[in-house]
Amino acid sequence: MRVLWDILKHAQEDCVAIAHFNVSDLVLLKAVFTTARELNVPVIVGASEGERNFMGVRQIAALVRSLREEFDFPIFLNADHTHQLPEAVRAAEAGFDVIVFDATALPFEENVTRTKEVVERLKAINPGILVEGELGDIGTGSEIHEEAPHSTKGLTTPDEAEEFVYSTGIDILAPAVGNMHGMLQSMVRGETKKHLDITRIAEIKRVTRVLLTLHGASGTDDEDLRKAIDAGINIVHINTELRVAWRHGLEDALAKQPHEVVPYKILLLAMESVKQVTRSRLALFNGR
Numbered sequence: 019m020r021v022l023w024d025i026l027k028h029a030q031e032d033c034v035a036i037a038h039f040n041v042s043d044l045v046l047l048k049a050v051f052t053t054a055r056e057l058n059v060p061v062i063v064g065a066s067e068g069e070r071n072f073m074g075v076r077q078i079a080a081l082v083r084s085l086r087e088e089f090d091f092p093i094f095l096n097a098d099h100t101h102q103l104p105e106a107v108r109a110a111e112a113g114f115d116v117i118v119f120d121a122t123a124l125p126f127e128e129n130v131t132r133t134k135e136v137v138e139r140l141k142a143i144n145p146g147i148l149v150e151g152e153l154g155d156i157g158t159g160s161e162i163h164e165e166a167p168h169s170t171k172g173l174t175t176p177d178e179a180e181e182f183v184y185s186t187g188i189d190i191l192a193p194a195v196g197n198m199h200g201m202l203q204s205m206v207r208g209e210t211k212k213h214l215d216i217t218r219i220a221e222i223k224r225v226t227r228v229l230l231t232l233h234g235a236s237g238t239d240d241e242d243l244r245k246a247i248d249a250g251i252n253i254v255h256i257n258t259e260l261r262v263a264w265r266h267g268l269e270d271a272l273a274k275q276p277h278e279v280v281p282y283k284i285l286l287l288a289m290e291s292v293k294q295v296t297r298s299r300l301a302l303f304n305g306r
C-alpha cells in the first residue's frame with residue numbers, strides 16, 4: 019500500500035486533487051468508500067472533534083483500517099480541526115494518517131508556537147504522520163448559515179503563509195482563499211456559488227512549496243475548483259454537501275416507506291443520495 023504522502027505527490031504531478039469527505043456514521047463512510055472504489059481513486063475521510071466524539075476515535079480508525087486492509091484500497095483518515103494537543107496525540111496514537119491542527123483563531127505568533135509543538139509531538143509518535151496547519155479565517159461549522167460570514171480581511175497572505183510554513187514545519191497548509199465552512203441557503207438551492215482567489219492560491223503555493231488543502235469547498239463553483247487544483251490545491255474538503263444529501267436522502271426514504279422499520283432498508287436510500295454527491299466531486303477533482 020502506497021503511503022498518503024506519495025499519493026499526494028503523484029496527484030500534484032498529475033494536476034488532480036484528493037477528495038476529503040467528513041463522515042460521522044457508517045452510511046457516509048460506506049458511500050465515500052464505495053464511490054471511490056467505483057472510480058478507482060484514492061480518498062481521505064475526515065472526522066472532526068464532534069464526529070470523533072460520536073463515533074469514537076479508535077472505532078473510526080479501526081473501521082477505516084479494516085476497509086484499507088480488506089480491499090487493499092487507498093482510503094486514509096484525517097483528524098479534522100483538532101484544537102488541543104492531547105486530542106491530536108489521541109488521534110495519532112489511534113493510527114490517523116493526517117492531523118489538522120487548528121489554532122487559527124489565535125494571534126499569528128501563538129498559532130506558530132502551538133502548531134510547531136504539535137508537529138514535534140506527533141512526528142515523535144509516528145514519523146510518517148502528516149500534520150496540517152491552518153492560517154486565516156475560513157469560519158467554523160459545516161452547517162447551513164443564514165447570513166454570509168465572509169470577509170476579505172481574513173484571507174491568508176503569501177508572506178504570512180511562507181513564515182508560518184517555515185516556522186512550524188507543517189507538511190500541509192490550509193489557507194483562507196475565498197473558501198468558507200458551511201453553505202448559505204441560496205447555495206443549497208444552487209442559486210449562488212462560492213468563488214476562490216486563484217491568484218492568491220498560486221502565490222501561496224509558489225512561496226511555500228507545501229501541499230495545500232482547501233477547506234469548506236461545499237457550494238464552490240466547479241470551474242473555480244478546477245482552477246484552484248491547477249494553481250496548487252492538493253486536498254479538497256467537502257462536508258456540508260454530504261450532510262445535506264444525507265438528510266434529504268433520509269427524509270425521502272422515510273416518506274417513501276412510511277411503515278418501514280428495518281434500518282438498513284431506510285439507510286440504503288440515504289446512502290444512495292450521499293453517493294451521488296461523492297461521485298460527482300471525486301470525478302471533478304480527479305479530472306474525469
Ligand SMILES: [Zn+2]
Nearest residue numbers: 099233234255
Ligand atoms: Zn475544515
